[in-house]
Amino acid sequence: MQRYFLNIYIGIKTILIGMFITLKHMFTKSVTVQYPHKKLDIPERCRNLLLNKIEDCIGCYQCARACPVYCITMETIKAFEGENLGLTSDGSKKRLWIPVFDIDMAKCCYCGLCTYPCPTKCLIMTDKYEYSTYKRDNLIFHFTNVDAVKAAELREKDHIRKMEKEK
Amino acid sequence: MLQKEIQREYYNKFVELVVEIAKWLGMYNSLPAIWWFIIASIVAALFFFFIIAVFALIAIYVERKVSGHVQDRLGPMETGWHGILQTLADTIKLFLKEDIIPAAVDRKLFILAPVIVFMTSLAVFVVFPFSEKFVVTELNIGILYVVAISTVVVPGIIMAGWSSNNKWSLFGAMRSAAQIVSYEIPVGLSIVCAVMAAGDLSMQGIVVKQAGGFWNWFIFSNPFTFVAFFIYFLASLAEVNRMPFDIPEAESELVAGYMTEYSGIRWAFFFLAEYGNMLAVSIIAVTLFLGGWQAPFPALEFIPGWLWFLCKTLFLVFVQIWMRWTLPRLRVDQLMYICWKVLTPFAFVCIFGGGLWQVLIK
Numbered sequence: 320m321q322r323y324f325l326n327i328y329i330g331i332k333t334i335l336i337g338m339f340i341t342l343k344h345m346f347t348k349s350v351t352v353q354y355p356h357k358k359l360d361i362p363e364r365c366r367n368l369l370l371n372k373i374e375d376c377i378g379c380y381q382c383a384r385a386c387p388v389y390c391i392t393m394e395t396i397k398a399f400e401g402e403n404l405g406l407t408s409d410g411s412k413k414r415l416w417i418p419v420f421d422i423d424m425a426k427c428c429y430c431g432l433c434t435y436p437c438p439t440k441c442l443i444m445t446d447k448y449e450y451s452t453y454k455r456d457n458l459i460f461h462f463t464n465v466d467a468v469k470a471a472e473l474r475e476k477d478h479i480r481k482m483e484k485e486k
Numbered sequence: 487m488l489q490k491e492i493q494r495e496y497y498n499k500f501v502e503l504v505v506e507i508a509k510w511l512g513m514y515n516s517l518p519a520i521w522w523f524i525i526a527s528i529v530a531a532l533f534f535f536f537i538i539a540v541f542a543l544i545a546i547y548v549e550r551k552v553s554g555h556v557q558d559r560l561g562p563m564e565t566g567w568h569g570i571l572q573t574l575a576d577t578i579k580l581f582l583k584e585d586i587i588p589a590a591v592d593r594k595l596f597i598l599a600p601v602i603v604f605m606t607s608l609a610v611f612v613v614f615p616f617s618e619k620f621v622v623t624e625l626n627i628g629i630l631y632v633v634a635i636s637t638v639v640v641p642g643i644i645m646a647g648w649s650s651n652n653k654w655s656l657f658g659a660m661r662s663a664a665q666i667v668s669y670e671i672p673v674g675l676s677i678v679c680a681v682m683a684a685g686d687l688s689m690q691g692i693v694v695k696q697a698g699g700f701w702n703w704f705i706f707s708n709p710f711t712f713v714a715f716f717i718y719f720l721a722s723l724a725e726v727n728r729m730p731f732d733i734p735e736a737e738s739e740l741v742a743g744y745m746t747e748y749s750g751i752r753w754a755f756f757f758l759a760e761y762g763n764m765l766a767v768s769i770i771a772v773t774l775f776l777g778g779w780q781a782p783f784p785a786l787e788f789i790p791g792w793l794w795f796l797c798k799t800l801f802l803v804f805v806q807i808w809m810r811w812t813l814p815r816l817r818v819d820q821l822m823y824i825c826w827k828v829l830t831p832f833a834f835v836c837i838f839g840g841g842l843w844q845v846l847i848k
Contacts, residue, residue: 327828334813341556341812351560 361446366429368447371462375407375441378415382433390426394419396477418470425458501526534611542761546573556811583750595649600755602642607762615690617779617791628689650747658743662734668825672721675833679714679840680774693778703777710840715775722767729810768802
């Protein structure tokens, strides 16, 4: 009998305690960040969207080899005689045309391994994280300084050069 | 005496109002008198449908906001200012949804069930005194009518559960029926306490007896009705399947209980009935224990009665919501323990003590 009344007493008491706790929380400031209107600062060394500063890229394939999921597709064509492709920002000479430099962000696992071996530090991970699209193809990011017409021209020239070499 | 006057004056006030409008339009003689009664009933039903719908719109928004803030979130924020149009958008979405009747259900019962459930929650509203003037039907056994009608919801729920041909629905319906039937007893007994204090079964009569300041409200008039109020409040939560007594539709075990197979507009009717019941039990609690439309101080009587009524009712609704987001769900055996071993004996003690109080002290 004593236990019965004690039980009821404890029940009522704990309900009141709980109700006051929730009442208190009704007037505390919410922790919600109203995301699309307000964004949290991204940490300095975060790993998000990959960016290749193509004007600095020397086409060395180091990144493509480092990638554990093979999300970087590259095609390079050796510069032809008499062509000067210029220098990168750190002064190394560019020797290759890069008609294709595709990064498939759908495959990317954000490990950042591709950015470490890059000799000219042109492949970096940016703080951009909003790039969802309706089509999966849109997740393939194309970086190239050669337009399609020029690329076809280069490929043809390269083919001819190879044929000549074989002869 | 006072109460008799009020009864004569406001008996079927709503029908009289409709008849007066008809006479004013010069249409009264074109139809037999009984038709005006039917038209008045239909108008009243539509009116209460409107009230429940508007209340549900507001209550769902408030519920989401309160739940958000209790959990240190913000709740809906995007649709309109601070998400104020969120429920409206949800309602439009519900109306546009496909109305699915699964192939294996018992069609007739499946269609009938939400109608019955909603009808009962609508039907209790006719006897509620919203203010000193506005009560649709002044029944002299008003509270008895409320208790009787609100029990009709059980067949509706069992119909929904059985016809859905689904194990979750059936379990939900069985639990709901067991719960409602059990909790009718403490509800009935605590209502008897208030009725004994008032000496009247009519809702308007009960309110009139509580006139003249909050110390005359039955919750404060004697200690036994004070306890009876809390018994009523807890038991009514269980009757309308609200947290912490929401085991009939416990999401984590039963998906959605007896409404699992419903979708679109039929589901909306269940939902509307739920919020209608929420409003109804608050109104009953306010009418029986918190003085209905009476002002808390005689000096404040210049504020219209319906405003007091609205404030008190919405406060109780808020307490229901607040409680929902505080307390976890009870186990089935705990639920029955509270009903049969705690609330019912205490309600009996309240009746006994309240009766003695009436005889000895008053």
